[in-house]
Amino acid sequence: MRVAVIGMGRVGLVTAACLAHVGHDVIGVDDDAERVAGMERGELPLLEPALEPLVREGRRAARLAFSSDLKATIRDRAVAFICVGIGHQPNGAADLSAVERVTRRIASAGSRDLLVVEKNTVPANTGAWIERTLAMYATSGARDIEVASNPEFLRQGSAVCDTLHPDRIVVGVGSPRAAGRLRELYAPILEGHFACPFHPACAPAGAVPFVVTSIQSAEVIKVASSAFLAAKISFVNMVADLSERVGADIAQVAEGMGLDGRIGGAFLQAGLGFGGPCLPRDVQAFVRLAEEMGVDFGFLREAVKVNARRIEAAAEKLRKALLTLQGKRIGLLGMAFKPHTDEVRHAPALALAAHLLQDGADVVAYDPRAGAAARNVLPRLVVADDPYAVAEGADALVLATEWPDFLSLDWARLRRAMRRPVLLDGRNALDREKLVAEGFEYLGMGR
Numbered sequence: 001m002r003v004a005v006i007g008m009g010r011v012g013l014v015t016a017a018c019l020a021h022v023g024h025d026v027i028g029v030d031d032d033a034e035r036v037a038g039m040e041r042g043e044l045p046l047l048e049p050a051l052e053p054l055v056r057e058g059r060r061a062a063r064l065a066f067s068s069d070l071k072a073t074i075r076d077r078a079v080a081f082i083c084v085g086i087g088h089q090p091n092g093a094a095d096l097s098a099v100e101r102v103t104r105r106i107a108s109a110g111s112r113d114l115l116v117v118e119k120n121t122v123p124a125n126t127g128a129w130i131e132r133t134l135a136m137y138a139t140s141g142a143r144d145i146e147v148a149s150n151p152e153f154l155r156q157g158s159a160v161c162d163t164l165h166p167d168r169i170v171v172g173v174g175s176p177r178a179a180g181r182l183r184e185l186y187a188p189i190l191e192g193h194f195a196c197p198f199h200p201a202c203a204p205a206g207a208v209p210f211v212v213t214s215i216q217s218a219e220v221i222k223v224a225s226s227a228f229l230a231a232k233i234s235f236v237n238m239v240a241d242l243s244e245r246v247g248a249d250i251a252q253v254a255e256g257m258g259l260d261g262r263i264g265g266a267f268l269q270a271g272l273g274f275g276g277p278c279l280p281r282d283v284q285a286f287v288r289l290a291e292e293m294g295v296d297f298g299f300l301r302e303a304v305k306v307n308a309r310r311i312e313a314a315a316e317k318l319r320k321a322l323l324t325l326q327g328k329r330i331g332l333l334g335m336a337f338k339p340h341t342d343e344v345r346h347a348p349a350l351a352l353a354a355h356l357l358q359d360g361a362d363v364v365a366y367d368p369r370a371g372a373a374a375r376n377v378l379p380r381l382v383v384a385d386d387p388y389a390v391a392e393g394a395d396a397l398v399l400a401t402e403w404p405d406f407l408s409l410d411w412a413r414l415r416r417a418m419r420r421p422v423l424l425d426g427r428n429a430l431d432r433e434k435l436v437a438e439g440f441e442y443l444g445m446g447r
């Protein structure tokens with residue numbers, strides 16, 4: 001199928017590369033001509049495991065091309081995904097101007113028989129708004145343009161695998177014809193044949209549920225799913241605080257809870273809380289939608305507050321262990337909001353670093369990928385280019401992002417380099433017994 005994907009951010013580029021991988025003829029469109037030229041040369045604008053070989057493969061097979069000319073490329077396409085970013089206005093409301101710009105250009109391209117699909121996370125009711133905009137700006141040649149919503153559920157760091165074998169594909173449509181076209185588009189993925197050949201942790205998922213809903217339901221499924229995951233994390237973090245008080249271990253508690261099929265073991269990892277560009281944004285969007293619709297979703301506002309308190313709780317643990325943070329040297333392992341990405345937007349690690357700096361500590365941090373980005377966000381942070389440098393003369397070490405590399409560090413060497421052996425495992429990812437045996441004063445989050 002001939003497909004256009006508009007907006008070459010993470011969602012757009014991963015969608016384009018994966019659809020090309022499963023056999024479609026895909027053009028990735030972006031206004032940024034430099035970005036397009038870079039991608040033509042094989043330079044990706046973002047870090048995402050397994051994406052680079054997939055893009056290379058698509059280009060070599062001539063199934064994936066890039067362009068900055070939306071109008072020219074869209075005319076002969078059957079499906080156009082809108083994957084442009086959503087900004088925010090000063091009052092927190094979504095800024096849909098990029099979506100509007102793209103929609104107007106699609107409308108004036110004179111397409112016939114085109115399915116326009118919103119894929120990036122957008123406020124509920126955006127589908128209806130796109131429909132109205134298309135109708136308003138359609139040129140006389142334009143015919144049979146329909147709108148659908150097909151929310152993505154991909155996670156940074158495993159976006160390729162999440163796309164090639166998702167838990168489900170949700171399509172919000174206005175007609176059986178639109179549903180049929182999307183079913184045809186996703187057929188290779190729905191049949192579960194396409195494992196990601198470049199990523200060792202990837203395995204074929206088997207048949208994938210294809211969920212057909214109204215456009216509004218699909219939009220709500222997206223934000224409600226993210227909000228539920230965020231609430232799940234906040235719930236387990238509260239249980240972690242309680243476990244700590246009663247002498248239980250949240251790792252054991254979460255394991256025992258998660259084995260109940262109704263609860264599920266995913267997203268029960270207690271620690272510094274959730275961050276990144278997506279979950280915090282989606283929760284806020286859901287709270288906002290509820291407010292606008294007159295639904296009091298106080299429960300979700302509480303989940304956001306619980307999350308914000310994780311940073312203070314971690315700082316308090318260090319304060320207790322060191323008596324004061326003033327003048328103390330604290331080493332931070334990890335700055336990205338999660339492993340396998342260089343993304344630091346709303347990263348709990350950086351929120352903690354800012355808090356510690358504010359309280360007078362010196363903070364030295366290391367991250368395998370996110371050092372440069374972190375430096376831009378928090379210039380007062382000293383960024384080291386080696387994890388052992390972080391421990392040099394430190395009064396405490398904090399594991400803030402659970403990069404797998406950190407689990408196999410030479411902890412005896414880190415311990416020797418430190419002034420005091422305080423270790424805060426902000427992600428409950430380390431082997432407590434082993435570290436205690438190495439002489440660390442181990443602090444967990446709910447253990």
Ligand code: UGA
Pocket residue numbers: 121152153154155156157226229233266267268269270271272273274275276277278279282337338348
């Ligand atoms: C999230 C959702 O998981 C995706 O389904 C969704 O498509 C995406 O947002 C989006 O809206 O675009 P992502 O933000 O990439 O994906 O990362 P997650 O794996 O969900 O992690 C988010 C945060 O929660 C991270 O800071 C992570 O450390 C934290 N987390 C996650 C926990 O603290 N505990 C857990 O058990 C799981």
